[in-house]
Amino acid sequence: MKPLLPSLALAFAMAATAPALAQQSGGTLNMVVQPEPPGLVVGIWQNAPTQMVAGDIFESLLRYDTDLQPMPSLAHDWSISEDGLTYTFHLHEGVKWHDGEDFTAHDVVYSVDVFLRETHPRLRASLVHVDSIEAPDDHTVVFTLNQPFGPFIGVFEVGTMPILPRHIYEGTDYANNPMNATPIGTGPFRFNAWRQGSYIHLVRNEDYYLEGRPFVDEVYYHVIPDAASRAVAFETGVVDVLPGGSVEYFDIERIMALPNTCITDAGWEYFGPLSWLWLNNHEGPMADVNARRAVMHALDREFMRDALWAGRGEVATSPLSSSTRFFDDDLPSIAYDPDLAREYLEASDYDGQTLNLLPLPYGETWQRAAEVTRQNLMDVGFNVNLVATDVAGWNQRVSDWDFDLAFTFLYQYGDPALGVARTYVESNIAQGSPWNNVAGYRNPELDAMWEASAVSPSDAERQEIYSELQRRLIEDVPNAWLHELGFPTIYRCNIHDLVTTGIGLNDGTRDAWIEQ
Amino acid sequence: MARFILARLVKAVFILLAILVLNFSLIHAAPGDPASVMAGEAGATDEQFLEDLRRRFGLDQPFHVQLWIYIKGAVQLDLGYSYRRGMPVADLIWDRLPATLLLTATAFVISIVFGVIAGVAAAARQGRWSDSIISALALLFYATPLFWVALMAALLFSVVLGWLPGFGYETVGANYTGFARALDIGRHLVLPATTLGLFFTAIYVRMTRASMLEVSRLDFVKTARAKGLSPGVIQRRHILRNALLPVITLAGLQAGQIVGGAVLTETVFAWPGIGRLMFEAISQRDYNVLLGVFFVSAAMVLLFNLITDIVYVIVDPRIRITE
Numbered sequence: 001m002k003p004l005l006p007s008l009a010l011a012f013a014m015a016a017t018a019p020a021l022a023q024q025s026g027g028t029l030n031m032v033v034q035p036e037p038p039g040l041v042v043g044i045w046q047n048a049p050t051q052m053v054a055g056d057i058f059e060s061l062l063r064y065d066t067d068l069q070p071m072p073s074l075a076h077d078w079s080i081s082e083d084g085l086t087y088t089f090h091l092h093e094g095v096k097w098h099d100g101e102d103f104t105a106h107d108v109v110y111s112v113d114v115f116l117r118e119t120h121p122r123l124r125a126s127l128v129h130v131d132s133i134e135a136p137d138d139h140t141v142v143f144t145l146n147q148p149f150g151p152f153i154g155v156f157e158v159g160t161m162p163i164l165p166r167h168i169y170e171g172t173d174y175a176n177n178p179m180n181a182t183p184i185g186t187g188p189f190r191f192n193a194w195r196q197g198s199y200i201h202l203v204r205n206e207d208y209y210l211e212g213r214p215f216v217d218e219v220y221y222h223v224i225p226d227a228a229s230r231a232v233a234f235e236t237g238v239v240d241v242l243p244g245g246s247v248e249y250f251d252i253e254r255i256m257a258l259p260n261t262c263i264t265d266a267g268w269e270y271f272g273p274l275s276w277l278w279l280n281n282h283e284g285p286m287a288d289v290n291a292r293r294a295v296m297h298a299l300d301r302e303f304m305r306d307a308l309w310a311g312r313g314e315v316a317t318s319p320l321s322s323s324t325r326f327f328d329d330d331l332p333s334i335a336y337d338p339d340l341a342r343e344y345l346e347a348s349d350y351d352g353q354t355l356n357l358l359p360l361p362y363g364e365t366w367q368r369a370a371e372v373t374r375q376n377l378m379d380v381g382f383n384v385n386l387v388a389t390d391v392a393g394w395n396q397r398v399s400d401w402d403f404d405l406a407f408t409f410l411y412q413y414g415d416p417a418l419g420v421a422r423t424y425v426e427s428n429i430a431q432g433s434p435w436n437n438v439a440g441y442r443n444p445e446l447d448a449m450w451e452a453s454a455v456s457p458s459d460a461e462r463q464e465i466y467s468e469l470q471r472r473l474i475e476d477v478p479n480a481w482l483h484e485l486g487f488p489t490i491y492r493c494n495i496h497d498l499v500t501t502g503i504g505l506n507d508g509t510r511d512a513w514i515e516q
Numbered sequence: 517m518a519r520f521i522l523a524r525l526v527k528a529v530f531i532l533l534a535i536l537v538l539n540f541s542l543i544h545a546a547p548g549d550p551a552s553v554m555a556g557e558a559g560a561t562d563e564q565f566l567e568d569l570r571r572r573f574g575l576d577q578p579f580h581v582q583l584w585i586y587i588k589g590a591v592q593l594d595l596g597y598s599y600r601r602g603m604p605v606a607d608l609i610w611d612r613l614p615a616t617l618l619l620t621a622t623a624f625v626i627s628i629v630f631g632v633i634a635g636v637a638a639a640a641r642q643g644r645w646s647d648s649i650i651s652a653l654a655l656l657f658y659a660t661p662l663f664w665v666a667l668m669a670a671l672l673f674s675v676v677l678g679w680l681p682g683f684g685y686e687t688v689g690a691n692y693t694g695f696a697r698a699l700d701i702g703r704h705l706v707l708p709a710t711t712l713g714l715f716f717t718a719i720y721v722r723m724t725r726a727s728m729l730e731v732s733r734l735d736f737v738k739t740a741r742a743k744g745l746s747p748g749v750i751q752r753r754h755i756l757r758n759a760l761l762p763v764i765t766l767a768g769l770q771a772g773q774i775v776g777g778a779v780l781t782e783t784v785f786a787w788p789g790i791g792r793l794m795f796e797a798i799s800q801r802d803y804n805v806l807l808g809v810f811f812v813s814a815a816m817v818l819l820f821n822l823i824t825d826i827v828y829v830i831v832d833p834r835i836r837i838t839e
Contacts, residue, residue, distance in 0.1 A: 038600045046558035121562040197788030199688045224786040232682045235675045392548025392801045395556040
């Protein structure tokens with residue numbers, strides 16, 4: 001790989017002002033995937049690395065742009081009835097599965113109504129609003145809802161509703177289907193090989209229904225377990241794309257000093273990853289609202305963002321990520337204010353108990369964030385103990401509510417009804433999962449509002465309720481919100497159109513092309 | 517001799533069984549299970565999802581039933597399935613074994629050859645500057661953490677100098693065959709094998725040097741000198757051969773680690789071997805894979821202990837097997 005441009009500044013300027021260059025075909029895309037996925041059939045596996053590789057192999061009915069507006073994918077056209085109950089999708093004709101079979105509306109009905117209903121917990125939660133899914137002909141799918149559910153138009157993304165081949169899975173034991181080893185999708189790339197522990201190799205789907213696409217000939221996903229070695233892989237030119245989270249944040253500056261290196265925060269709008277501290281509302285010192293407020297104002301989140309997250313991302317101002325629909329930018333402040341924090345602490349019942357703080361065991365940056373948090377909390381008068389765990393231990397402790405404060409981050413999936421309500425409603429309190437209302441926040445009044453807003457027919461009404469919800473949550477501080485995380489993708493500047501949607505690399509690389 | 521080996525093998529089987537039970541209990545005592553880790557990675561889950569996973573993995577069974585099923589399988593050499601990778605554990609290990617053997621065997625040979633030669637050289641020049649340099653280097657490598665050496669080696673030889681690939685087993689996508697492929701793998705092997713070998717080289721140097729010096733003061737060496745033998749012959753035939761016993765003990769230990777002893781090196785250099793498989797299995801609570809690797813490693817340790825004992829007999833005629 002020869003450096004194309006002498007300086008980084010110039011590279012940025014070029015990327016920003018580049019005229020529409022003619023897309024060039026050919027070349028190989030070398031990316032990192034971390035950790036190694038357990039399998040590639042998204043639907044059976046929902047892990048982040050599975051989603052990233054599977055986005056090249058499988059497709060869904062829609063994609064979403066960076067403003068979360070739906071874009072065509074397997075469906076070229078769609079409509080929603082006036083009453084918000086009927087969603088009709090018109091599918092591309094001439095689409096084939098990688099094994100040559102025709103893709104039809106019956107695959108869609110099977111995937112959603114049978115397969116995913118059984119395997120996909122997140123979609124299952126949305127499907128309770130669906131009465132029936134039908135295929136009136138081979139290229140039309142009609143979803144009928146039992147009541148209006150505004151967020152529904154946001155669930156047709158490939159990680160949420162991937163379309164799987166009925167002819168391969170119907171009547172089989174999905175998890176043990178031998179075809180899982182050689183996944184068959186409709187996507188721009190076909191599965192070619194998976195050398196366990198080394199790489200996954202995809203090749204161009206020559207029969208892809210969009211003429212000329214994809215542009216690159218093959219994609220390699222390299223499996224490199226150590227973060228420092230992933231940085232070395234980019235520095236030595238072995239890989240050309242480092243997806244968000246591949247390298248530690250303190251390495252970003254060094255990598256960005258390399259020639260022909262670009263970085264973008266785009267491609268995460270649909271997920272809106274937001275980090276926070278779970279505060280144990282069930283019992284202990286954090287059950288007291290004033291103690292929680294003290295925590296919220298004690299945290300110097302600007303400093304964390306600048307010093308730990310390499311200036312990437314934003315300090316959270318709401319329980320909603322700013323890219324999530326119905327985010328309100330006019331809310332009471334939850335900014336750093338140690339004096340205010342001390343006042344709240346004074347007003348609380350806290351009398352010096354040691355708080356157990358669980359860091360997120362996802363690498364060095366998170367560990368440091370926990371250390372800063374501990375320091376911040378001790379500065380206003382809390383006693384804090386850091387609890388060391390690994391991923392499985394963290395899962396267990398959070399699931400069992402065995403903490404006072406615990407780091408986490410969650411995706412919001414574009415709509416508060418899909419990705420935010422689950423964290424705060426009482427019906428979602430249950431031991432055994434680290435992803436439900438772990439904090440144990442109970443507020444029946446707000447529960448009614450969450451319910452009403454999800455099925456409210458107009459966006460204006462929804463906005464009103466969600467603004468009120470955001471204000472009320474900030475008052476109660478059930479959790480201490482930290483950052484809208486930036487997961488920058490680092491890549492060679494001569495790779496164009498790598499991230500084109502609000503789903504980013506998880507949406508596959510069908511539009512990417514390499515300038516030779 | 518045959519009876520000795522047979523008796524040792526029978527003992528080994530019982531030790532292995534005990535190791536199995538112990539490992540199984542220890543692993544299940546760690547917090548979390550594979551289902552919760554997998555659900556955790558998905559970022560969303562519900563009761564049904566977790567139950568499905570646990571049922572599929574057989575984790576809904578009581579502990580003693582799981583243990584019994586595992587032992588029953590293991591004595592028939594069936595190591596079970598990887599929860600996460602959906603493959604038989606034996607296949608996974610078999611698949612990763614060549615890479616690990618190549619790495620650890622190379623490191624083994626490097627460390628023995630260089631360690632013994634440098635140790636002999638240092639002993640022969642005792643007190644001179646070349647002895648000091650060898651001893652100082654040996655101490656340095658003995659004391660330096662392996663992962664740090666690995667990272668620095670990758671940074672220097674791969675990023676800065678660009679001489680050698682910094683990670684991986686071969687050039688992905690190059691599709692070399694035959695000799696070109698062997699050469700490519702060889703180039704990838706240099707850094708990890710050297711890194712892994714450094715620590716043991718340092719130990720061999722120190723061990724050989726000390727042992728050589730000790731033996732060289734013994735009476736029979738004086739006798740050999742008095743007979744008028746040349747210094748070279750005395751060094752090789754009289755001193756070295758007698759000084760090698762502790763080195764063989766150590767080599768037996770290192771050889772025992774040949775399957776599972778390269779966790780750090782394989783992780784830093786993305787070497788697709790068994791050490792990494794084990795490391796990932798720990799964090800993913802992939803019990804069967806972990807137990808499988810432990811099982812194979814334990815078997816190797818037992819095997820190499822036996823081999824070491826036999827080698828003693830061959831090298832040192834004073835040692836006899838008591839029947």
